[in-house]
Amino acid sequence: MVRQDHPSQKIVSRPQLSVLSRLSMDFQHSQRTRELLARLDGFIEREVAPVEEPYHRELLALADPWVELPVIADLKAKARAEGLWNLFLPDAEEGAGLSNVEYAPLAERMGRSLLAAEICNCNAPDSGNMEVLWHFGSDEQKRRWLRPLLDGEIRSAFCMTEPDVASSDATNMHATARLEGEEVVLNGRKWWSSGAGHPRCEVMIFMALTDPEADRYHQHSMVLVPRQTPGVKVERMLTTMGFVHAPGGHGEVSFTDVRLPRSAIIGGPGQAFAIAQARLGPGRIHHCMRLIGVAELALEKRCKRVKSRVAFGKPVAEQTVTLERIAEARIMIEQSRLLTLKAAYMMDKVGNKVARAEIAMIKVAAPNMLCKIVDWAIQAHGAGGVSDDFGLAKAYAGARTLRLADGPDEVHRNQIGRIELKKYN
Ligand SMILES: Cc1cc2nc3c(=O)[nH]c(=O)nc-3n(C[C@H](O)[C@H](O)[C@H](O)COP(=O)(O)OP(=O)(O)OC[C@H]3O[C@@H](n4cnc5c(N)ncnc54)[C@H](O)[C@@H]3O)c2cc1C
Numbered sequence: 001m002v003r004q005d006h007p008s009q010k011i012v013s014r015p016q017l018s019v020l021s022r023l024s025m026d027f028q029h030s031q032r033t034r035e036l037l038a039r040l041d042g043f044i045e046r047e048v049a050p051v052e053e054p055y056h057r058e059l060l061a062l063a064d065p066w067v068e069l070p071v072i073a074d075l076k077a078k079a080r081a082e083g084l085w086n087l088f089l090p091d092a093e094e095g096a097g098l099s100n101v102e103y104a105p106l107a108e109r110m111g112r113s114l115l116a117a118e119i120c121n122c123n124a125p126d127s128g129n130m131e132v133l134w135h136f137g138s139d140e141q142k143r144r145w146l147r148p149l150l151d152g153e154i155r156s157a158f159c160m161t162e163p164d165v166a167s168s169d170a171t172n173m174h175a176t177a178r179l180e181g182e183e184v185v186l187n188g189r190k191w192w193s194s195g196a197g198h199p200r201c202e203v204m205i206f207m208a209l210t211d212p213e214a215d216r217y218h219q220h221s222m223v224l225v226p227r228q229t230p231g232v233k234v235e236r237m238l239t240t241m242g243f244v245h246a247p248g249g250h251g252e253v254s255f256t257d258v259r260l261p262r263s264a265i266i267g268g269p270g271q272a273f274a275i276a277q278a279r280l281g282p283g284r285i286h287h288c289m290r291l292i293g294v295a296e297l298a299l300e301k302r303c304k305r306v307k308s309r310v311a312f313g314k315p316v317a318e319q320t321v322t323l324e325r326i327a328e329a330r331i332m333i334e335q336s337r338l339l340t341l342k343a344a345y346m347m348d349k350v351g352n353k354v355a356r357a358e359i360a361m362i363k364v365a366a367p368n369m370l371c372k373i374v375d376w377a378i379q380a381h382g383a384g385g386v387s388d389d390f391g392l393a394k395a396y397a398g399a400r401t402l403r404l405a406d407g408p409d410e411v412h413r414n415q416i417g418r419i420e421l422k423k424y425n
Contacts, residue, residue, distance in 0.1 A: 025345050033102045040084055040109050044116050047078055052115055065246035066197045066237070075119045076152050086150055088122045088286060091134060094150050100282060100344035104289045108337075111293025114391070121152045125194050128283025129156045129205055132222070136267040136275050145203050145224060154202040159190035159225075159253060160276075168411050170220070170276065175208035175255065177221045177265070184210075184223055184265055186231070186258035192405075196251030197237045202227045206255060207276070210269045220272035224264045231258035241397035282347065284406045285359055288340045288366035291402065292333060294395055295373045299329045301390060302377040309382075316380065325376045332369045339365055357419045360412040368409070370399035 029037065051071055059065050079085055087106050089095020096103070110116040117123040126149055133146040148154040161167040165174055175188020188208055195201050203224055210221040225232060233256070237249045267275055303326060306317040316322055343362045346355035374396045378385030385392050403409050 025342065027341075029105055030102050032096075032098065033105055036084070036087065036096065036098075037105055037109060039082060040087075040106055040116075040120070043079065043082055043084055044109065044113050047075055048113055048116050048119055051075070052113065055115065059246060065244065066249070067199055067247055072115075072118070075115070076121065079120050080152070084120045085152075086121050086130075088127045088282070089130065089134065089150075094134075099348040100285065101341060101348055103286075104341055104344050107286050107289030108293040108296070111290030112297045113293075114394075117290065121150070122286070124283065124287065125158045126156050127286060129158055129203075131283055132205065132266065132275055132278070135278055136271070138263065140263065141224060141266065148202075153200070155195055155198045155200045155248070157193040157195040157201055157204040157251070157253075158207075159193040159196075159204050159255075160207040161190060161192045163189060163191045163252065168408050170207070170273070171216055173207065173209055173220065175206070177206065177208040177210050177223050177269075179210065179262065179269060182262050183259050184221070184262050184269075186223060186225065186255045186260070189235075189252070189254045191238065191250075191252040193251045193253050194245075194405075195248040196234050196253055197249030198247050201248075204232070204253070205266070206258075207272050214270055217273040218270040221269045222266040222272045222275055223260060224266060225255070225258060225260065229258050229260065231256040240401045243394055243397050278352065282352075285340065285343055285347070285362065287402060287406060288336070288343075288362045291366045291370045291399065292337050292340060294399070295329075295333050295336070295370050298370075298374045298377040298392065298395060299326070299333065301392070302326070302329070302380045305377075306380050322380065325380075329373045329376060332373060336362070336366050336369045357416055360415045360419075363406050364409050364412045364416070367399050367402040367406075371396065371403070374399055 055069060055071055059067075059069060086095035087098065088103055090097060090099070098106075107117075107122070110120060110122060121127075130146060130149050133142055133149070137146055145154075145156075149156060160170060160173070162172075162174055165172040167173070173188075175190065176186070178185050178187075186206055186208060188206075190206070193204065196204065203226060206223045206225045207220055208223070209219055211219050213219075233254045235252045235254055237244065237246075237251055239245075240250065265271075303317070306322050306326075307315060309316045311319075339358070339362045343355055343358035346358050352359065374392055377390075378392045378396060381390055381392060384390055387393065
C-alpha cells in the first residue's frame with residue numbers, strides 16, 4: 001500500500017491530473033478524414049506522383065531554377081477543384097475545418113510526396129504565415145495578404161533568424177522595427193528566410209526589436225513587408241547540405257531603412273512573441289506529421305531494395321542485421337506517429353500551452369527518427385543511396401535540417417526537462 005506521504009503521490013500534480021483525466025484518445029480516423037484521405041491518396045497517385053520526377057529534373061536543369069513551372073498552377077487548380085485545398089486551416093469556410101488530429105493523416109500522406117503539400121496549398125512557411133494572419137491579422141491585412149495566400153496566388157516568407165546572433169534565443173534579435181510617428185522603420189539582416197527565392201513571394205513577415213525598454217517578451221513586433229518595398233534585398237540564396245530547394249529556397253535578406261505604415265504591424269507593437277507562440281504550435285507540428293510520411297516512404301524503398309538484391313548467396317533482406325533494422329524502423333515510426341497524434345490531440349483538447357511538452361517532444365523525436373531511418377535506407381541501397389536516383393540523400397538533408405529549423409533539439413530538450421522537473425516542486 002502506498003503511504004499518504006510517499007513521494008509517488010506527488011508525481012502527478014493537480015493540473016496534470018485534470019488534463020490526463022480528460023484524455024480519451026480515439027485512434028480511429030473521423031469520417032471526414034477518411035473521405036479526404038481517400039480523395040487525397042487518389043489525387044496524388046493519379047496527378048502528382050507521375051510528374052514529380054520529371055518536374056524536379058526539368059527544374060534542376062534550368063540555369064535559373066527560381067521560377068514556377070506551369071505544371072504547378074495546373075495541379076493546384078485540380079487540387080482546389082477536388083476540395084483538396086487549405087486542408088491545414090481549421091476554418092471550415094476557408095479551409096477544411098479539421099482538428100489537428102484529423103489533419104495529421106492527411107499531412108502524413110502529403111509528406112510522402114515532394115510536391116503534394118505545395119499543390120494542396122499546405123506547404124511551409126505559407127501555412128504558418130496564413131495561420132498568423134487568420135488569427136491575428138487586421139481586416140485590411142487579411143484582405144491584402146491572407147486572401148491571395150489562401151487562393152494560392154502569392155507566396156510568403158518568415159524572417160526571424162539572423163546571421164550575427166544565436167537565433168535559437170529569439171530575444172537576441174538585433175534587427176529593429178522602430179516606430180516613427182505613423183510609420184515603422186525596419187533595419188537588419190535575416191537569413192534562412194524560407195520561400196524568399198520564390199518568384200511569387202510577395203510578402204515577408206519580419207520580426208524585430210521595437211521597444212528595448214519593454215519587458216523581455218513585449219519588445220518585438222512582427223511586420224508585414226511587401227517584397228518590392230524599397231530597402232528590401234535578397235542578398236543570396238543558401239544551400240542546405242548542397243541542395244538549393246528551388247524555387248522557394250532559403251534566403252539571406254537585408255532590410256535597410258524600410259518604411260511602412262504602422263498598420264503593417266501584426267497585432268500591434270510588442271506582440272511578436274505572443275504571435276510566435278501561436279505560429280510555432282500548429283505550423284510546426286505539421287512538419288512532424290509530414291516527416292512520418294517521409295519515414296514510411298524510406299522504409300518502403302528500403303524493403304523493396306533489400307528484397308531485390310542478393311549478396312553473399314542470399315537476398316540482403318535475409319541478413320539478420322537487415323531484419324533487425326527494418327523491425328527497429330517500424331517500431332520508431334509507430335512511436336513517432338503516436339506521439340504526434342497525442343500532441344495533436346492535446347492541442348485540440350487543451351490548447352497549445354498545456355500541450356507544449358508534447359509539441360517539444362515530437363519536434364525532437366520526429367526528425368531524429370527520420371534521420372536514422374533514412375540513414376539505414378541509404379545504407380541498404382549501397383552507393384545508390386547517396387546518389388540522386390532514390391531521393392534518399394535529399395530526404396536525409398531535409399530530416400537533418402529539421403533538427404535545427406524548428407529550433408535546435410537542445411532547446412526543446414531543455415524545455416521538456418524543465419517541465420518534467422517542475423512536477424517535483
Ligand atoms: C532548412 C531551414 C529552414 C529554416 N527556415 C527558417 C525560416 O523560414 N525563418 C526563420 O526565421 N528561420 C528559419 N530557419 C532558422 C532556424 O529557425 C534557426 O537555425 C534555429 O532557430 C537556430 O538558430 P541558429 O541557427 O542561430 O543557431 P544558434 O542559436 O546559434 O545555436 C547553435 C547551436 O547551439 C546549441 N544551443 C543553442 N541553444 C542551446 C541551449 N539552450 N542549450 C543547449 N544548446 C544550445 C545547439 O546545438 C544549436 O544548434 C531555418 C533553418 C533551416 C536549417
